[in-house]
Amino acid sequence: MKPVKVDGSASGRRIALVTGGTDGIGKAIALVLAKAGVDVIIIGSIGEKGTAVANELQAASGDCHVEFLQADLSLMSNVDALAAQVSARWPRLHYLVLCAGVMCGRYTRTAEGIETNFALNYLSRFALTEALLPCLVASGDSDDVSRILVIGGAAQNGKIQYEDVNLTKRFGILRVVSQFCEANDEFVLELSRRIAAAHSSSHVTVTGLKVGVVRTGIRRQFPLWMKLLVPLLDPFLSRSPKQIAASALHLLLGPKFEGETGALFLHIKHFKRLQPGRHTSDPAQGQKLWDFSRRLIAQARTVNANCVPCTNC
Numbered sequence: 001m002k003p004v005k006v007d008g009s010a011s012g013r014r015i016a017l018v019t020g021g022t023d024g025i026g027k028a029i030a031l032v033l034a035k036a037g038v039d040v041i042i043i044g045s046i047g048e049k050g051t052a053v054a055n056e057l058q059a060a061s062g063d064c065h066v067e068f069l070q071a072d073l074s075l076m077s078n079v080d081a082l083a084a085q086v087s088a089r090w091p092r093l094h095y096l097v098l099c100a101g102v103m104c105g106r107y108t109r110t111a112e113g114i115e116t117n118f119a120l121n122y123l124s125r126f127a128l129t130e131a132l133l134p135c136l137v138a139s140g141d142s143d144d145v146s147r148i149l150v151i152g153g154a155a156q157n158g159k160i161q162y163e164d165v166n167l168t169k170r171f172g173i174l175r176v177v178s179q180f181c182e183a184n185d186e187f188v189l190e191l192s193r194r195i196a197a198a199h200s201s202s203h204v205t206v207t208g209l210k211v212g213v214v215r216t217g218i219r220r221q222f223p224l225w226m227k228l229l230v231p232l233l234d235p236f237l238s239r240s241p242k243q244i245a246a247s248a249l250h251l252l253l254g255p256k257f258e259g260e261t262g263a264l265f266l267h268i269k270h271f272k273r274l275q276p277g278r279h280t281s282d283p284a285q286g287q288k289l290w291d292f293s294r295r296l297i298a299q300a301r302t303v304n305a306n307c308v309p310c311t312n313c
């Protein structure tokens with residue numbers, strides 16, 4: 001594993017931001033990063049829980065700094081506010097791990113009008129990355145690249161329902177998962193193309209780690225049939241957050257993966273490289289997703305701009 005380089009941050013260490021760093025896979029990744037000598041900012045939606053986890057990680061990792069910031073990332077207004085806060089305090093960021101997620105079997109939309117699973121598991125990642133990319137570009141250099149890691153589900157070659165992204169006509173967890181996994185995969189590939197085109201002299205990479213069955217609290221909001229089925233798979237298929245974090249650490253700190261970008265990896269039973277399908281790697285699909293995501297985020301911001309404070313907010 002690559003030794004952590006002393007850098008120009010206030011603490012003199014490299015800095016990682018881990019969304020979903022307060023639980024499950026994200027928490028396990030935050031811990032291995034902190035133990036490797038990286039200062040870590042963890043993001044979650046629940047205040048008291050996040051503060052307690054930050055204290056726990058801090059105690060387990062010695063002298064690295066672990067800090068919790070609270071944000072409901074299903075809301076683009078919260079993503080914008082978080083990005084502004086992070087950019088102001090940490091203008092140089094070395095690792096961005098996008099892990100916050102839910103698998104909610106009940107149909108809900110956010111206050112900004114977007115289906116909750118899609119808003120959190122994909123759109124927030126797009127918005128946060130766009131906003132924080134300058135901080136990653138600022139810290140990457142030729143012998144130490146900045147790295148973005150997108151944690152996603154194992155589903156491949158799914159379908160993004162552009163005509164009905166909120167799945168109002170036919171909602172179901174399999175369509176939800178198919179849609180956000182495909183969006184994340186196309187996002188990784190398109191982002192790497194765009195970074196190469198726009199910042200040819202910069203050193204920022206992006207990879208995706210797709211995971212199978214992992215024993216975490218994400219099961220709380222599964223539909224009933226999945227709550228019954230998935231535990232039956234545990235003895236054969238499931239992995240622990242710690243095992244997934246070990247693979248993530250290779251992608252984030254491993255010299256073997258430095259410079260590796262626009263690549264997808266899969267960890268169901270074992271960690272391996274994945275060849276994306278033709279549709280997923282088609283630049284025209286990447287462009288379509290990009291334009292669509294920007295429009296959706298702009299709509300969410302319009303809802304916020306038009307929001308009159310009321311007793312519900």
Ligand SMILES: NC(=O)c1ccc[n+]([C@@H]2O[C@H](COP(=O)([O-])OP(=O)(O)OC[C@H]3O[C@@H](n4cnc5c(N)ncnc54)[C@H](OP(=O)(O)O)[C@@H]3O)[C@@H](O)[C@H]2O)c1
Pocket residue numbers: 019020021022023024025026043044045046047049050071072073074099100101102103120121151152153154211212213214215216217218219
């Ligand atoms: N576990 C699996 O079997 C599995 C399978 C496929 C894919 N994945 C993917 O792996 C990722 C991590 O899942 P996990 O299993 O580690 O889940 P988890 O244990 O339930 O952790 C989810 C994390 O996301 C955060 N989060 C949830 N809602 C949020 C919100 N609205 N705003 C900000 N943060 C929020 C949670 O923080 P708070 O509790 O503070 O909100 C928590 O830190 C997800 O993207 C998921 O899609 C997991």
